Each structure stands twice: as C-alpha cells, then as structure tokens.
Amino acid sequence: MKELKLMKGNEAFAEAVIRAGVDGYFGYPITPQSEVLEYLMAQKPYERTGMVVLQAESEVAAINMVYGGAACGKKVVTSSSSPGISLKQEGISYIAGAELPALILNVVRGGPGLGTIQPSQSDYFQSTKGGGHGDYKLIVLAPASVQEMADFAGLGFELAFKYRNPVLILSDGVIGQMMEKVELNPQISRRTDEEVATECPWATTGRPKNGPRRIITSLELDSAKQELHNIKLQAKYKQMQDNEVRFETFDTEDADYLLVAYGSSARICQKAVQTARKKGIKVGLLRPITLFPYPSEAISKLASQVKGILSVEMSAGQMVEDVRLAVNGKVKVEHFGRYGGIVPTPDEVVKALETKIIGG
Amino acid sequence: MTETFDKPEIRTPENLVYSKTKVLTDNVMSYCPGCGHGTAHRLIAEVIDEMGIQNNTIGVAPVGCSVLAYNFFDIDMQQAAHGRAPALATAIKRLYPGKFVFTYQGDGDLAAIGTAETIHACNRGENIVIIFINNGIYGMTGGQMAPTTLPGMPTSTSPYGRDTQIMGNPLKMTEIVATLPGTYMVTRQAVHTPAAVRKAKKAIRMAFENQKLNKGVSFVEIVSNCNSGWKLSPVKANEWMVNNMFPFYELGDIKMNGELVK
Amino acid sequence: MAKITGDIVIDIEKCKGCEVCNTACPQEVIGMSKEVNSKGYNYAIKVNGNCVGCANCAVVCPDGVITVYRAKV
Known part of the structure; x- marks a missing residue:
C-alpha cells in the first residue's frame, strides 16, 4: 500500500531508494544534497533491507564504488551537487563506456567553481552533452516535485538496467530542499545474489563454473573494435530517443506562445501561464521530463502552432540550444533565466515573455 | 641432428612437478621479457587455483602495465580508472562479503593518483587483498618518474636523476599503510629468485586466506x-634491483596478524 | 639410493628469452637458442641432461612457459 508523508526532496529520494530495493549507496557530503546520506544513515537501511551505505573519502571514490558495485550487477546509487558531480565525471564516463547500470543524483547549485549553495540549473550542458570524456549519453531525468524525486529512484533503476546505462537525476536546490507531500511506494525486496546472477549474466560475481569469465572494462586498444563499440553505444542512444522521451504539457491546446522549462523552473512557469492567461495572453507550457532523450519532436510540433517560444531555466541559457535545434528556425526562440542561485518569479517570466517574444 | 636432452620416458602425469595453472589463460602476457608482473600474476593465479576459489574471486585491474591483467587471469575481473581500484574493491566486497576480492596495482596507480583510495580503503579496514607492484617507474607510459622512484634514479621525466630537492622524495606507501588500524597484514616481497618467488607466494596465500577472517586489508x-x-x-635489472631497490625498500614482513613486526 | 632425474618442457613460442631461468638453474641446464621464435626472441633451450626437476626455472619464469617433471630412477 502507498504511504503518504511530508518530506524534503532529498529525503524522499533517499527513502525511495531504500524502498526500491537498492543494494548500495556511496556518497560524500556537499550542500544542498547532504540530507540524502544523512537520511540513509539515520534510517539504518543496512538493518531495514541489508543495503550498504558508505560515506566515501571523496566524490571520486564514491563514483568508483558505484562502478565496482554496478559491475557486479547490484543496484547502486550516488548523489552529489554540482562541484561534486564534476569530480565524478571520469567515473561516469567509465560507467557509460563499460555499459553499467547506475543511478546518480545531482542536486544542482550555482556555479562556476565553488559558486553558491543556492539552486541553479546551470549543469544542463554537463548532464546532457557529455560531462566527461568520450561519446556517451546519460538518460537524464528532471524532477519537478518531491513526488518525482521519489518516483525517479525506481524509474531510474528501471531504465538503467533496461539499457545498461547510467541514469542521472538532474534536480536542483529547490526540489532537493523543499518539503511536499509524497506518496511512497511499498518496499520492494532486494534481489538475491542468485537473482542478480540470473538477471545480469554479464556481471562479475565470480567466474561461472561452466562459462567464460566476465570482464568489465572500457578499454579497447584495437581502434576498429573501439569504433564498433561506439557504433553500438550510438544505436543504444537512438533506441532511448525512440522509446524513452517523457514530457508533459499545460494549456498548450489553444496556445499562441509556448514556455519550455524543466524542474523547478517548470513550477514557476505553471504560475506564469496562469498569470499571463489572466492578462489575455494565450500561453502554454511544455515541461521536458527527460532531458536526454529530449522531447524535440513535441516541441517541433508546437512550433508549428505558436508564434514564439521562451525557454526558461536558472542558467545563462543552456537548454535553449536544444529548443532552438528542435524548432529549427520555424519561430522565434528566446531564453530567460536568472542565475547564481537566484530563482525567478512568475511575474518576471511573464514580463520576459512580453518583452522578448510578444513585443520583441 | 642437434641433441635435445629430452627425457620423454619421465614425462608422465605422476612425475609432473610444475605446470602453468589453469587460472592463467593461454594468452601471451603483454609484459616485457623478464618482467616481474608475469611472475606476480602467476603466483596469484596459483593461489586462487590451490584455494579452489576461481569461481568465487573478483579481481580489479588498474591503469598501467597491468591494465590488461584481465586478459591473463581466468577469473571475473573489472578494470578500474587510474588509482581507483580500492574504491571498486570496497564496493564489491561490501556487496558480496563472501567473495574473494583483490586489487592489483602498480606504484603510479597505488602511490600517486590513487593515494587517497589506498589509504582510506586500508584505514576503513576493507576485507580485501591489495597486491602492489613497485618497480619505481611508470612502465606503461614509457619510463617516467614514479612516486617510488629512488633518489638519484634517472627516468624519462628525471633524466638527470631524481633530485629530491626539486622532485620530492620516494613514498613508502607500504610502511604508511602498516600504521593504519585497518590493515591486518602488510609485507614486502620480491619475485626475482626461486627462493623469493616461493616466499612471495606464501605471503599471497596468507593474504587471500586472511579474507576468511574478516580482519581488514592484507x-x-x-x-x-x-x-x-x-x-x-x-x-642486470634484477641485479640492479637487489643493489639499489632492496636497501631502500627492505624486504620482509611489516605487519602480521594486525601487529607491527618491526 | 635412488637417483633423481628431471626434465623440462619449454613452450618456445611463448618464451621471451629473458634468461631469468638460466641464472636460476643450479645444474646449468638452460642456455639460449641461436634460432629465434616467431616473435623474434632467442628462446631458452636445454644444453645438457643434468636436470633434476627442481623447478627453479619454472618458478621464476615470468611467462610460465616451463613444465617440469621429476622421477626417481
């Protein structure tokens, strides 16, 4: 039975991770996501489900613990915030290269550098365009509520194992820190070692008596083989684009203008839509839920309907590039954002729509 | 016809005293002629074979000359990012406490880029085996200075010898980890003579047996x-090693059964 | 008293000619070939029949190319 609770986004994620039957969490404290590790430690999941929870010596060690655990077929997760996610990029590239399922949560804060501890969405490029070295993609989920912080723990693992690919939950300081009611799924039991061995025949759990040894590596010195591996990865990313695009729309049926926003910006934009409509501006909102794969087709379709599109994000303009690629010049696309930890108000969004798109 | 000195009459299974263990694959090892890596690989494989744990062991290969170690061991293996093998091993062992887990790392991997992972895995007392190959140089990338390069020793990035005033001092990671409460057994061995090889194998066997005790890093x-x-x-390299490496990196047990022995 | 005799089999295609076995042999059984194997290495060969099967050569061989037999005759 589902259970209703009032929780912080970070805590809801942590609780959902336990309930999803996750085997291991490896993390390192950084604001504004430290509640994940704190909550897990307080909950003693090693007693509740036998889950391993370990505070690593660094973000680098934590992501490599995730690599080791994922390579054994276990459900493993790490969380951090922007500067810590930068440190994890090498490991994420290895995990993607070795095709391992893993879940990573980024509760984004403002940058660059040590930046600020206030919320931001300035890691969009890092999350969707690579982050680390090499041609790879993460599935990127963008929660806009505490409920989605919880839901995406389960969904994240489902997708990670379906594609043998790391999944990134791109949250931000607003969603991580705010409290909302959340409906929690019932506890799923952790898979037994035998179940892991059956479901993940590729996992390194000890060489089978009657089968070849398993090797988890991202190294291939033969360029021809490395190219084949890249082609295989690209085909997998194409499959994700074909099957895993997720988004939702508000008030787009009769819209003359469109806002595109994800995460906490999408919440602000929902209010902006209402405000604008009261003023007689027929505006709708598209909220990408997956940032990779990106809902380009849906945006392209709406671009044939509306007169202009405003991309709203708490950054200097990152996702707007993907909106422009989707729109491909059909209508005007502008960016509005606040950054450095400033959260825009709905009124600011409406004003930006009026000046940059309608009047611009 | 050249004389072969073969004695085919004694080549019978009951007279067999030494052959390559099945835990090593038939792949030709990628190491240079005479490299101790090959011998070290063989000893680990023989120990795994003799303990009957081939199906119950997970190894972690590093970055460096032994990056391709997984081609030579017939066991499940993971290849780690440079220096991170102890982090992988930590997770593997915690998620599978019943498995035997070891890392195989060179000096650049373990004592430079992976210093933090090494020290913290040792300090947490992870119940794993760490095999540390110290040849005082970065072999794979072409002979650059390592954290363990001896004072005065020439390398491609210390072509006039390691000047400790400029380049710092060699790091004795083994002595450092021996001081940590999480290490149960710490020893320094070599594989250049039959006697040294036999001793090193006993040490590796003990290290793997220690995993059954759950008392920390060997x-x-x-x-x-x-x-x-x-x-x-x-x-000549083996002679140079005896004359130059051994006086600085003294062979012998440093910590046994959780107690410092010297 | 029974005499001990031994024999070694060298996988010459895998031998890299490092000569470590040569110095480890107490009976001076091992020398190096004049011919090379397909990788171009002068490989280890037996130069006399004095092998006692002590296995020292196999124990130090980095490439595990030596198989050893020992028998009482």
Missing part, C-alpha cells in the same frame, strides 16, 4: 623490475 608489496624503463637486460 597488503602485499612486490618490489619488481622494469627492464625497459630501467634500460637494463632482465638479469
């Missing part, structure tokens, strides 16, 4: 040669 350093990096023939 850490085996093997002081080894790098013929190509040192620019010496294999036999």
